[in-house]
Amino acid sequence: MIRISRAPVPVLAATAACLVLAACSSGGTTTAASSAPPAAARGDGTLSIGTVLPQTGSLAYLGPPMYAGVDLALKEIGEAGGVLGKQVTKIDTDSGDTTTNIASQSVDKLLAQKVDVVIGAASSSVSESILDKIVGAGVVQFSPANTSDKFTTIDDKGLYFRTAPPDKLQGRVLGDLVVADGNDTVGILAMQDSYGTGLADQVTKTAQEGGATVVERVDYDPKAPEFSADVARIKAKNPKAIVLIGFQETGKVVRELVKQGLTTDKVKWYMVDGNMSNTNYLRMPKGAMEGVKGTLPGAAAPEEFQKRLLKVRPNLQEFTYAAESYDATTLVALAAQAAGDDDGRSIAGKLVELSKGGEKCTTFKQCADLLKAGKDIDYDGVSGPVDFDGAGDPSVATIGVYQYRADNTFNAAKAVEYRTGRIAG
Template identity: 75%
Template structure:
């Protein structure tokens, strides 16, 4: 069943119970004709593929910006070295996504639309992407995130124009919940930022951990902009859980300080983190050993050494590779879809993204895949981040989650995961 026909069937069934599906943060998912093609004839592109980026240069996920920008930069460089798309160089325009405390992302989208972007890569934050998705897709432009993990994007209204290379949180949540149980924790406390990302991930962790026999004895969904987290941490302390899940962004550094202050240290309680706060810079001011033994999950396999070397050719200062592969694959897939459609318009690209990601002759890299397309072949692009293989709602159908551990220096080795867990997103 195609992405379009499946969405229409899902919409018909979902209309009977639309009010029943919402996130932990209180935002209702929209089970509408989300993936159906817009009415009317899609406009042809102008012959030049223009890719915009709305990625974090500032804000709570700014540490993810450099690897994401580098991934897109490398992809565009390689595409243009191979002759570009439709015989012309790809144009790239970078903008800042900021975070939900500002209106930067909306202003950035306005700028990109004014400059005729056909596809926009971003945002990193699920909440930021939610704030701009109507503006982007309403303009007939593809929105493609390398890092959005909120489950709600699977059913959000997007006119068939939203895609992502990062897996939905139901997989990361399952891995986290299973990990905590496997480590022998039968009581768990959760401190989650109250937003589109944090609350949804906390829901999945709770479901999985409790299905595995553990009990979530306390869950606190906190305001990430709060000046003080003492009351939130005190609620966790009162229940004295064996494990503590920390689901947030850069404000987690302040939460960590409060946990230590109240005696809930990582040597007495097993802490777990997520992709939003797994950072090698945010905790360096903490005393040595504060994060020793802390485990965390990041979607995607580690960036291969050869790929890291290529990334350094576009950003020699790069030290973090999180979501670089997903960003690279997003840009390559957009270029291949435009080439396959022989049209750089957003709607034409969206119509071909699923096709170029699976079902044809396997290929890697833009040049090899583009050569097959020019020879009239159907292709199956396998990316650096994995096989991708979009399902009919624009999510990768399978994905890998890496489990990492902090050392005494309050850093984790991004090149050395404790393990990788691969999962079927539909399961």
């Protein structure tokens, strides 16, 4: 079950809280904890990381913060002396989206260059399409942004990890938020893929358990040229709240909502991590997004961390999943250091134990120094404590609630409130 704190916390006084999950990997044939540390080094001595992150496609706006997180981590790792006495190498590639074969081609390129770890993809559907190829090569796949519940039980050969919590968390928090805001009728517009439909299912379940009625749900084709008929179906049922689950195409959906009179002064809108953007709605009339609430997994990236990100990417405007990307990169580097080996299977064998149970540390240098001193460590990241369960999911996570201002942006450094819950497996 989940218990959600309903009391709002003012922006200036917001204090991060955690969503604590019990490990629940029933049904999976192999879990991420199953890889034992190797008896002898199998890598070549140089940790090589490949990225498969969105440069093009429907999540392209998330590419810059994710690349910034990886680059900042590698900068700090390099300044601390690198991994196994050598600098980490990195190869960047594009993930595209599900309408292209770009991700598969990128993975082929990375595997040909013998990377040890792949960071990505952002889209759950894209990651699912390339997972077999990556883990089949004995390479770790580590996503900073995958939220599909499928990955909890997928056959990953013990080589898949993520720093973003499963959708069931965000869906429950969002559904409860909608009800807590006094909405007893809800319409849902969700993109039709594993991310959209899975999240919509959980929002529906939670909202209905809270006493609300989902009066209409439309699972739409994200590649559609326009969404007038989809929005009209929602309008016909006159809901008090509309939940929008999608990616960049949400901009078109929003324009249609405004066109059909379903503006934020008449209906409450709610969004999710896939469409919470500070750039996607800037061309909308001023105030069009004012008051819209949305959920983002992970603690808000603090202003100090954002300043560090801006040093490696000065024009950064989005910060979503930057912290998770930073933590993913730092963790694989620490795992290679702890294993004394850069091979993917060796790295996977160390990730769970480095995330909990030892002496707490928060930076690569601090953690690496403890490892060199023979200490067990517990890496607590910028995105949260991480604490992997046996399926490679973070067992402790945070969901922040953010609210748009009159300029059609939200403050990515400060949540309006955090929602706290506990899920039994």
